[in-house]
Amino acid sequence: MKIVILGCGRVGATLATMMDREGHTVSVIDYSNEAFRRLEPDFGGTTVIGNGVDEEILIRAGIKEADAFAAVTNGDNRNIMASQIAKEIFNVKKVVCRIYDPIRQSTYNELGLEAICPTVIGAQMLFKALSSDKEHGKEAKE
Amino acid sequence: MKIVILGCGRVGATLATMMDREGHTVSVIDYSNEAFRRLEPDFGGTTVIGNGVDEEILIRAGIKEADAFAAVTNGDNRNIMASQIAKEIFNVKKVVCRIYDPIRQSTYNELGLEAICPTVIGAQMLFKALSSDKEHGKEAKE
Numbered sequence: 001m002k003i004v005i006l007g008c009g010r011v012g013a014t015l016a017t018m019m020d021r022e023g024h025t026v027s028v029i030d031y032s033n034e035a036f037r038r039l040e041p042d043f044g045g046t047t048v049i050g051n052g053v054d055e056e057i058l059i060r061a062g063i064k065e066a067d068a069f070a071a072v073t074n075g076d077n078r079n080i081m082a083s084q085i086a087k088e089i090f091n092v093k094k095v096v097c098r099i100y101d102p103i104r105q106s107t108y109n110e111l112g113l114e115a116i117c118p119t120v121i122g123a124q125m126l127f128k129a130l131s132s133d134k135e136h137g138k139e140a141k142e
Numbered sequence: 143m144k145i146v147i148l149g150c151g152r153v154g155a156t157l158a159t160m161m162d163r164e165g166h167t168v169s170v171i172d173y174s175n176e177a178f179r180r181l182e183p184d185f186g187g188t189t190v191i192g193n194g195v196d197e198e199i200l201i202r203a204g205i206k207e208a209d210a211f212a213a214v215t216n217g218d219n220r221n222i223m224a225s226q227i228a229k230e231i232f233n234v235k236k237v238v239c240r241i242y243d244p245i246r247q248s249t250y251n252e253l254g255l256e257a258i259c260p261t262v263i264g265a266q267m268l269f270k271a272l273s274s275d276k277e278h279g280k281e282a283k284e
Contacts, residue, residue: 014265123156
């Protein structure tokens with residue numbers, strides 16, 4: 001599978017490494033060259049410096065041939081906008097987007113789009129950990 | 143259950159609301175008064191302004207009587223330090239901590255302490271979403 005990842009923060013870099021190790025063709029976009037340092041040394045994909053809502057940059061990252069697109073920058077609006085571009089303009093089949101704001105996420109999901117919200121997930125995991133008496137450390141790593 | 147939550151960002155505020163609605167006695171600490179705006183209007187717990195690694199502030203928030211403590215500020219080191227204080231000095235039974243950095247998290251877990259890492263969880267969820275063909279939007283909200 002060919003995948004374009006927008007944002008090389010911790011989540012983007014971890015995801016890029018995971019996908020690369022699974023044998024997928026990975027291309028990562030970030031506006032900062034420094035961000036690519038987060039990639040593992042054995043990362044075999046490509047990196048593109050630039051703004052991910054710029055179509056030229058997306059094309060350079062291979063969006064036209066991509067099977068999947070993940071938007072994981074720190075900006076919710078940027079992620080939403082880039083995901084829409086990937087879906088509507090470049091017809092990427094699989095588009096996922098990270099949205100921090102739970103309200104924006106539910107609106108986004110109502111539009112039939114796919115978003116994950118670490119805020120809600122994080123709170124739920126902490127809630128579960130606090131509500132249980134068992135050792136949770138190992139579970140959280142899974 | 144009496145719980146003290148350090149950090150009233152999105153995750154802290156969501157967790158505080160969840161615990162409050164479950165009938166727990168919740169106290170939230172943040173150094174910024176503005177942060178408490180994130181709490182739902184029906185939030186019935188208390189708020190304390192101050193630095194969560196300051197024992198006086200923790201005492202004011204009720205750490206001495208607390209059954210649980212959650213450290214969810216944006217700083218990994220602050221969360222780790224506050225969790226240690228809650229556990230070692232105040233003997234809080236249940237202590238959970240959010241750690242963004244996967245390396246710090248695994249060290250922390252190896253010490254037998256409980257931490258959740260939204261970076262790893264987020265990347266895993268995106269990985270799953272990208273690896274499957276089914277609609278993921280609803281699932282992600284659960």
